[in-house]
Structures are given as structure tokens and as C-alpha cells.
Amino acid sequence: MKDDSESLAAFRRLLETTTAPAGADSPELLTDSLVGPEAGALLRRCAVPHEFDRALLQHLGGLDAVEAAERYAQFSELSVMQINEGALCVHERWRRSLWRWWLADARRAEFVALNETLVEWFAAQAERGAASAARRRMFHQLGCRQDEGLRSFEAMFRSARHLRHFSECSLLLRLVHEYDPLLRASERAVLTYHEGKLASDLRDWDRSLALLHEVSGDEGAALGLRLSAEVRTGHALSQSGRPHEALVVLEKVQGRIAAEPAVVGLVWRVLYELGEVYRDLGRADDASATLTRALASAGSVEQDVDVAGILNSLGTVQLKLREIDAAIESFRASLAHLAQRGDAVRSGGVLNNLGLAQLERCDWQDAEASLSASLETKRAAGDAAGQATALVNLSRVQAAQERFDDACRSAEQAAALYEASGDVRASLRARLAKARLVRRAGRWAESVPLLRALASQADAAGDQATASAARADLDRKEPKRGLRWWAWMLIALPVLLLLTMILLLVAEAA
Amino acid sequence: MSSAAAAPIDRLRARRLAEFVDRSAEMALYQNVLDTGELPIMVVSAESGMGKTSLLMRMVHECSLRGLRKAEVVWTDTLVFDYMAVMRRLRDELGAEHFGAFTDLINYYTDTNYQPRLDINVNLQGGSVQVAGGAQISGSAVGDIAGVVLRDNMIVIHRSDIPVPIEVRRELLTKRFLDGLAALSGPAAVVLFFDAIEKMSDITHQWLWEQLLKPVVEGALPNVRAVLLGQRPPPDDRDLAAFMTCVRLEPLGRDDIDAYIAKRAVGKALSDETRFELAKMLAGITRGRPADVASAVDLYLANRGGA
Numbered sequence A: 001m002k003d004d005s006e007s008l009a010a011f012r013r014l015l016e017t018t019t020a021p022a023g024a025d026s027p028e029l030l031t032d033s034l035v036g037p038e039a040g041a042l043l044r045r046c047a048v049p050h051e052f053d054r055a056l057l058q059h060l061g062g063l064d065a066v067e068a069a070e071r072y073a074q075f076s077e078l079s080v081m082q083i084n085e086g087a088l089c090v091h092e093r094w095r096r097s098l099w100r101w102w103l104a105d106a107r108r109a110e111f112v113a114l115n116e117t118l119v120e121w122f123a124a125q126a127e128r129g130a131a132s133a134a135r136r137r138m139f140h141q142l143g144c145r146q147d148e149g150l151r152s153f154e155a156m157f158r159s160a161r162h163l164r165h166f167s168e169c170s171l172l173l174r175l176v177h178e179y180d181p182l183l184r185a186s187e188r189a190v191l192t193y194h195e196g197k198l199a200s201d202l203r204d205w206d207r208s209l210a211l212l213h214e215v216s217g218d219e220g221a222a223l224g225l226r227l228s229a230e231v232r233t234g235h236a237l238s239q240s241g242r243p244h245e246a247l248v249v250l251e252k253v254q255g256r257i258a259a260e261p262a263v264v265g266l267v268w269r270v271l272y273e274l275g276e277v278y279r280d281l282g283r284a285d286d287a288s289a290t291l292t293r294a295l296a297s298a299g300s301v302e303q304d305v306d307v308a309g310i311l312n313s314l315g316t317v318q319l320k321l322r323e324i325d326a327a328i329e330s331f332r333a334s335l336a337h338l339a340q341r342g343d344a345v346r347s348g349g350v351l352n353n354l355g356l357a358q359l360e361r362c363d364w365q366d367a368e369a370s371l372s373a374s375l376e377t378k379r380a381a382g383d384a385a386g387q388a389t390a391l392v393n394l395s396r397v398q399a400a401q402e403r404f405d406d407a408c409r410s411a412e413q414a415a416a417l418y419e420a421s422g423d424v425r426a427s428l429r430a431r432l433a434k435a436r437l438v439r440r441a442g443r444w445a446e447s448v449p450l451l452r453a454l455a456s457q458a459d460a461a462g463d464q465a466t467a468s469a470a471r472a473d474l475d476r477k478e479p480k481r482g483l484r485w486w487a488w489m490l491i492a493l494p495v496l497l498l499l500t501m502i503l504l505l506v507a508e509a510a
Numbered sequence B: 001m002s003s004a005a006a007a008p009i010d011r012l013r014a015r016r017l018a019e020f021v022d023r024s025a026e027m028a029l030y031q032n033v034l035d036t037g038e039l040p041i042m043v044v045s046a047e048s049g050m051g052k053t054s055l056l057m058r059m060v061h062e063c064s065l066r067g068l069r070k071a072e073v074v075w076t077d078t079l080v081f082d083y084m085a086v087m088r089r090l091r092d093e094l095g096a097e098h099f100g101a102f103t104d105l106i107n108y109y110t111d112t113n114y115q116p117r118l119d120i121n122v123n124l125q126g127g128s129v130q131v132a133g134g135a136q137i138s139g140s141a142v143g144d145i146a147g148v149v150l151r152d153n154m155i156v157i158h159r160s161d162i163p164v165p166i167e168v169r170r171e172l173l174t175k176r177f178l179d180g181l182a183a184l185s186g187p188a189a190v191v192l193f194f195d196a197i198e199k200m201s202d203i204t205h206q207w208l209w210e211q212l213l214k215p216v217v218e219g220a221l222p223n224v225r226a227v228l229l230g231q232r233p234p235p236d237d238r239d240l241a242a243f244m245t246c247v248r249l250e251p252l253g254r255d256d257i258d259a260y261i262a263k264r265a266v267g268k269a270l271s272d273e274t275r276f277e278l279a280k281m282l283a284g285i286t287r288g289r290p291a292d293v294a295s296a297v298d299l300y301l302a303n304r305g306g307a
Helices: A004-017 A027-035 A037-045 A054-061 A065-076 A092-103 A105-127 A133-144 A146-162 A166-177 A185-201 A205-216 A223-239 A243-258 A261-280 A284-298 A307-320 A324-340 A347-360 A364-381 A384-400 A404-420 A424-440 A444-461 A464-475 A485-509 B003-018 B024-036 B052-066 B083-094 B100-110 B166-185 B202-212 B254-264 B272-286 B290-303
Strands: A081-084 A087-090 B041-045 B069-074 B190-195 B224-230 B244-248
Touching: A004 B272, A004 B290, A027 A037, A027 A092, A027 B290, A037 A054, A037 A065, A037 A092, A054 A065, A054 A105, A065 A087, A065 B003, A081 B003, A087 A092, A087 B003, A092 A105, A092 B290, A105 A133, A133 A146, A133 A166, A146 A166, A146 A185, A166 A185, A166 B202, A185 A205, A185 A223, A205 A223, A223 A243, A223 A261, A243 A261, A261 A284, A261 A307, A284 A307, A307 A324, A307 A347, A324 A347, A347 A364, A347 A384, A364 A384, A384 A404, A384 A424, A404 A424, A424 A444, A424 A464, A444 A464, B003 B052, B024 B041, B024 B052, B024 B224, B024 B244, B052 B069, B052 B190, B052 B224, B069 B083, B083 B100, B083 B166, B083 B202, B100 B166, B166 B190, B166 B202, B254 B272, B254 B290, B272 B290
Parallel strands: B041 B224, B041 B244, B069 B190, B190 B224
Antiparallel strands: A081 A087
């Protein structure tokens, strides 16, 4: 045994050489000093996958089963190791410096070869159905076949996003970012674009706009990506209540997309976004023309086109333009597309729109059927506000058929559901509708206490519009029953005439 | 994992636990969280290598000593722990038998071959069958049936053929899970641990605080405690802060390092003087960062020669 003071001095020199903490500049020396050169080389390899079990260690080191078990036991004794879901992993503090060490040009050939073996390993795991294996295979593909790895990433990201697995999207982005020092500017822009889309999905508009703006202004990014980022910027602006700014962005990018045959796949999307912005700004004619063009462009693109969404938007615009038959046709086509995709979630909204269009055409039975179907869909979805909207519309259809009791019941249910979902003003408006229906049913006296209560509730809620409307209704006099004065005159005049004639005849006879 | 493969991992856990030093102030705060429940949520934040995971092991061990039910979720770079995976993990660690209604609903939302087993009422206005809805049950949520443990089909992809938006599914699943947790924690405390929370996605972070932990904060689950560890601060919310114990881990002092070396050097014939000098050196070079201290001690022992 060496003398302790001697060993301390030697240790100080070693620590200084490995530039503690964490041996950031010399992971090779640190690992070799910990376990010797042979095991040290294997330990460094273990930092490339995020975690490893005994079988993977065996694969990484080309060991037999006994050697692998021994090495695994030896590594588990080290403080640089952590436990991850029952496997070992190099603690993040050391893995980070080892990862940087691996990414250096000097080790590129060995790094690529190591990742090839890991791709092979995780490909086999993925075939056996291991849950995270496909993701881990993608991670190591990036280390040996970067373009292929990025394609795998994009496919996985698209699939996860489509399924609204946003946590998976976040993890995929985090994994690819580990390769940041090796990524080209254009590839980093792709990641930023996907981060912007994800932020948009999560309705984090400020973050989304900042990321998308970064991409659209990045000269190193591909043209198609920059244009896509601008379209998404328009979407984010529109969704965050800034339609005028969205309009400027989308009109500008539409012109650029039209001039670029290489980005034909973007045409439908920019027209769709633009059409919705026109609609929201009240430019119904522009909206109709633009959405019709979006629909035509969608036909030429094979994947990821939201035809049902375009048709629904077009239908709402046609409804505004009083093109009722066309609107009904659009909504029906939208429903057919949703059914084809097995998307039951969005059909409730489209059914409601269809019911409104049928109501405009005085097609009471069809309107009632559509609105009832919408109501059922929203009930199943547990969507209280959606149910309330469907019930308000249903009450209009029932009133139009003079089924005032049904109409009153629907309006009352709508009011209760609005209240349950916290929308007090909508609840008050539904109650006003109910009071008016009571009057239309000829129950004037019954409507008076309803309107009085409503006026004071609306005052308390600060809803002056509904309070004034209720009071105006209260001031209105009940229409008098019986015949009007002119009708009496019409009856009286011939009688008077007849009497006059009789009197004249009697006088003449006398 | 086979038992042979598990052995080194178990040894590593046991050794780390035995070598745990200091953190007495943090452990005292933690014990206060367990004992009083006045501040039911504890947030431990620190940079990487400051000993969060070792502290977590000690806290979990404390639960074992007290016979408390506990469950851990640790975010990693290899697995996705979204809201559904978090609740599944917590359920499986706390006992699936207490969360039958939750499991049933998760199967309904994900399995196209779903066969109703319990209450599948997702309507606001009736229209479903409720099993055991009016029964008086202890330790189980309403909707569960005594003795029936439903199997989760562990499908992660949501069905698209039922008109329930993802946000609504998340809310209803969380409600079912919390019902199970409420029933389970009624008679005895339950501790939930969340580690490496900086690796959690933003949407899961939001859900965790706004839905899962909300009833804990609001006192609706008086016997539930939650401990979160990581490099991510809790939401900046003064109302929430009133219910949290926040701890920032400090570096180890020289005495703690000395105590750590003493535990590591058992049987290594290390004199008190050498140990003292080594602790002094490591306190300076590692700045008391526990992970660096530990690996430096590894390095020292590996290069000191046979003892």
C-alpha cells in the first residue's frame, strides 16, 4: 500500500489533470482512471445510449454472458452510474461531457460505427414490440445516417402530433437536439419549425409566433419550410385574435406560394387559412371564392389535407351569403369526409351547422334531426357549452313548428347548461328566449315574472343588453284579444246600411 | 428484468442509501410535510449532480419505515410519461384494485374492442349504467366492484370513433383517478414522488399542477402528499406557493464530505488524518457537489492501490 500522503498528492494531481468537476475536458482519462483502459473504453461507449441493461452492455462490448454480468456489476458500483427504470445509465452530469467528447470530429468514425450497432440492436427490439425501441433506433440513426434519422424523426413526430401525443413530440425534439453540434442550419430550422407547430397546438401563441418567425426569417432554411412557417404564422395570428395581421401575412405568402411550383402542396393550406380570415373579417364573398379554390387545390394533394375542415368553413360562409342549398351540400360533404376518417369528435359541430342551414330553408324535420344528432354527439363528449348551443338552435326549430312547450324546455335546458359551464350571459340570453317563447305560446301573464326576474339577474351580472331587452318586453302591452276596430267597422257599416234601408222602406210604405 | 440482472441494481440502491449523508434539514422539512400536511407539496430543486435522486431514495425509504403507501414517477430520456402514463404508473404502484373505474374508462377511450365492465358514463345527462353506484364502499372508488381488478389493455392511442375530445378525456380520466386516490388515501396517507421533472413536457407539467395536484393543494385530498424533484421551478403562482415547501439543495460541507468518505472507506485502512485532508481537498475542488464528491472518492479509492 502506498503511503497515504503520497497517494493524496498523486490524487490531487490526477484530479487536476482530469479538471474536476466531472472531468469535463478529459472524460477519457477519468474513465480510464476509474476502471482501467479496457473497461474505460466500454464505459465511454455506454454513454452513447441513454441507458443500458446487461444484454445491451454485452452487445456494446462484444462480451460473452459471463463477462457482461461481471462488467455490469462492476459498473453498477460506480458513482457515475444512475438507475433508470431498472437499467443503468451514465449520470447526466458525466454523460453530457462524454457526449460532447463523442461528437468531436476525431472520434467520428468510431461514433458512426457504434451507432450502427445500436441501430441494429434497437431495430431488433422494435420488431419484438418494445415500446421505446423505435424512438431509440431513430436517435442512433441520427448518429450514423443523419438524413435517414431526420426522416425517421419527421415521420414519428408527424404521427405523434396527429395522435395528439404532445409529450412524445416534446421528447422526440429533445432527442434530436442532442445532435445540435452536428446539425446543419437547414436541419436546425426544421426542428424550430416543429417546435413552433407544437407550441401552436398547445395554444402557446407567443412562443409559437417567435419560433415560426425565426424560421421564416432564416436564410439557411429551405424555401418550402420558410413559406410553411409563414402560413403557420398566419394561423397563429388568426387564432390568437389578430385577424388583420394574419391577413397581411397570408396575402403576402399566398403570392409567393403561387409563384413557386415546388411548393404546390402548400396552396390548399394557405387558401384555407386565408378563407377563414376573410370570413372572420366579414368578407364573405372573398371567403367563399378562396375556400372554393382551397377545395380545388386540396384535390391535387395526396396526404394530410383537411378536406372536412375546408368544407365546413365553406358551408358557414355560404350560410352567411344565404346560399342555403350550397351550404347544406358542403356540410353534408364535410360529414361524409369525417365519417370516412372515423373522426367522430368534430362531427358534432358540423351537424349543428347543417341543422342551422336546414332551419334557414324551413326544412323543420331535417333541421331537428341534425340538431338532435349534434346534441347527442356533444352529450357523449361531455361538452356542456356545445350541448347548450345545439339546444338553443333546437328550440328555434321547435318554435317554428309551433311546438312551444318543447321549445321552452329546450331553451331552459340550454340556460342551465350555459350556467353549468360558467357562461352566465349566454344563460341569461337563453332565458330571455324562453320568456319570449312563453309569450308566443299565448301565456302572457306567465312571461311577466320570468322577465322581471331576468331583468334583475341581468343587472346583477352586468349584462345591460339583456336587462334592457327584458324591460322592453315588459313594457310592451299585451295585444288585445277579439276583433280590431276596423273589423267592427266592417261589420257595423253593412248593418247600419241595412237598417237605414229598412227605415227608408218603412218610411216610404208609411 | 431477471433477478440476476436486478441484483447489481438492488445493490446499487442499497449502497447509495447506506452512504447517504447530510440533508438533515431537508429531511426534517419532509417529515413535517408527512406529519402535518399543512404544506402538502414539497418541491426540491437543484442543478444536476446535487443529490436529488439520493434524497429521493432516502424519502422513499422513510415512507417504507412509516408503512406509508407511495408511488414514484421518474422522467427519463427513453420513456414518454404523459398524463395517461403518469396515472397508469401511479395506479400500478399504489394498487390497481383501487382504480377500477379509471382503468375501465382508459380501456373505453383506447380499445376499439372495449367491452363495458363498469360504469362508462361520460354523459352529463345520464344514459349509462352505473354499477354499485349507491353502495357504501371503503378503500375503493364508487364504480368499482369489490374483488374485481380490471386489466388495463395498455393501449396508448386514443380511439377516434367516439366523439370525446382529448381535453375532455384527460379531465374525466383525471377525475376518475382522483376518485380512486381519494378512496385509497381516506384511511392512510399516500405519498406521490415525481423526479427529474425538468424532462416532463410542458403539457404534462401544466396538467400535473392544474389537474392532478389541484385537489391536493385545495385540501380535497387531505391525506395525499406530493414531492417533486428536478431542475424546473413550480408555476409562478402566489396562491399555490402558500401550500408548498420549496427547498433548494446546497452543496455538501466539509464535515459531510468527511462523513461520506468515512462510509465509503470502511475496511480501506484510511487514517483519520488522511480522510480529513481528502475531505478538505474535495470540498475545494468539487465545491461540495455530491455527484462530483462521490466520483472523486471512486477515483481516489481506485487509484490508491489495494487497501
